[in-house]
Amino acid sequence: MVDSLEYTPQITLEFPIGEKDFFMAGESASRVKKTLQQLGLRQDIIRRAAIIIYEAAMNVAIHANHGLLTVHVDPEAIFVQTDDEGAGIPDIELAMKEGYSTAPYEIREMGFGAGMGLPNIKQCSDELTLDTRVGEGTTLKAKVFFASKGTGETR
Amino acid sequence: MKLHDIAAILNAEVLCGGDCLDREVEACFACDLISEMLLYVRPRSLLITSLINAHVIHTAQVMDASGVIFVGGKKPDDAVIKTGELNNVPLLSTPHLIFECCGRLFTNGLKGDKKRPL
Numbered sequence: 001m002v003d004s005l006e007y008t009p010q011i012t013l014e015f016p017i018g019e020k021d022f023f024m025a026g027e028s029a030s031r032v033k034k035t036l037q038q039l040g041l042r043q044d045i046i047r048r049a050a051i052i053i054y055e056a057a058m059n060v061a062i063h064a065n066h067g068l069l070t071v072h073v074d075p076e077a078i079f080v081q082t083d084d085e086g087a088g089i090p091d092i093e094l095a096m097k098e099g100y101s102t103a104p105y106e107i108r109e110m111g112f113g114a115g116m117g118l119p120n121i122k123q124c125s126d127e128l129t130l131d132t133r134v135g136e137g138t139t140l141k142a143k144v145f146f147a148s149k150g151t152g153e154t155r
Numbered sequence: 156m157k158l159h160d161i162a163a164i165l166n167a168e169v170l171c172g173g174d175c176l177d178r179e180v181e182a183c184f185a186c187d188l189i190s191e192m193l194l195y196v197r198p199r200s201l202l203i204t205s206l207i208n209a210h211v212i213h214t215a216q217v218m219d220a221s222g223v224i225f226v227g228g229k230k231p232d233d234a235v236i237k238t239g240e241l242n243n244v245p246l247l248s249t250p251h252l253i254f255e256c257c258g259r260l261f262t263n264g265l266k267g268d269k270k271r272p273l
């Protein structure tokens with residue numbers, strides 16, 4: 001097992017995301033993607049992780065006061081985690097519903113807030129957990145395993 | 156279809172990525188919702204939009220799009236074009252609107268991205 005650890009990159013990247021720091025949300029997804037590509041990881045896995053990062057970081061920028069995005073790569077998976085201080089999610093089931101959104105108009109004008117963020121994160125993840133405390137904040141943890149079959153995209 | 160074919164069909168001006176116009180475009184997605192782009196854009200797709208913010212560039216890069224066409228003669232500001240350059244995303248601007256762009260490309264053989272199941 002030690003051999004496999006020696007030959008597989010293990011890295012951790014962190015991005016603080018401020019309230020309404022929408023540019024950093026996109027920028028962090030973009031930067032992580034480039035780093036993962038440099039590591040030579042599978043393209044479809046990178047793509048899924050980058051989508052999760054983009055959507056999760058945007059959720060922090062839109063709904064929280066501030067938060068931290070952490071991306072960790074180990075021999076088995078890419079871990080994406082966001083920890084934020086903010087409003088929390090009063091009804092997770094509703095938030096997971098396609099098309100349900102509480103994003104304000106300015107967010108929709110930018111092209112976000114269509115209520116597809118969490119459903120998209122769920123689809124791209126092999127494992128997803130949401131821990132939320134109303135009025136305090138939310139922790140999202142998503143994993144994409146290198147052994148996963150992917151979303152069936154062939155192109 | 157190549158990006159330079161698309162530029163010709165849509166009378167498009169190249170804003171950046173002029174050295175990438177031989178890139179293959181396999182399908183197309185036209186939309187002004189980033190959330191939907193992050194759902195439906197497949198690798199090597201062309202993105203047609205009237206949004207001109209930096210999120211379009213980051214989304215195109217994350218989704219492995221071949222390039223972005225801004226419709227209605229819209230052009231993003233210099234900082235956004237620079238983001239396109241840095242992320243290797245060719246950006247083009249066409250005077251035509253979304254429906255006209257889609258019609259022209261479809262009749263030239265380009266097909267739309269398919270919805271993937273959630």
